Amino acid sequence: MNARAILRTNFQSKRQLHAIAAALKPELYHPVGEKANSQLLVRGRQLVISFEAKDSTALRAVMSSYLRMLKASINVSESLIQLEQARSPRKSDKQAS
Numbered sequence: 001m002n003a004r005a006i007l008r009t010n011f012q013s014k015r016q017l018h019a020i021a022a023a024l025k026p027e028l029y030h031p032v033g034e035k036a037n038s039q040l041l042v043r044g045r046q047l048v049i050s051f052e053a054k055d056s057t058a059l060r061a062v063m064s065s066y067l068r069m070l071k072a073s074i075n076v077s078e079s080l081i082q083l084e085q086a087r088s089p090r091k092s093d094k095q096a097s
Contacts, residue, residue: 003059007049009070014045016081020073021047027069036062 011017021042028040036053049066053059 003051003053003056005051005059005063007051007063007066009047011045011047013081016074016077017042017045017047019077020070023073024049024066024069027066038062038066 011020021040024040028038035055035058036051038052039050041048041050047070049070051059051062051066053062
């Protein structure tokens with residue numbers, strides 16, 4: 001493989017990090033083709049995705065695919081967090097009871 005790249009993304013929440021890593025993991029088992037492969041690691045609060053490809057075109061394609069999936073996963077996760085926060089009773093509401 002001639003082209004390589006590493007993507008590192010930091011998360012404030014370990015829960016969000018592990019959920020997103022789990023969402024991306026199935027893609028590792030179904031590679032786009034023989035021209036590229038990827039590896040996913042969780043280190044502390046950081047998601048690390050390593051890419052290797054036969055050429056820069058294949059590298060760009062596999063990275064673009066993962067970046068789209070990562071962005072979609074983050075958007076869904078953040079929406080769920082906001083929904084969860086909106087539905088949970090506030091501390092001040094609990095104290096007033």
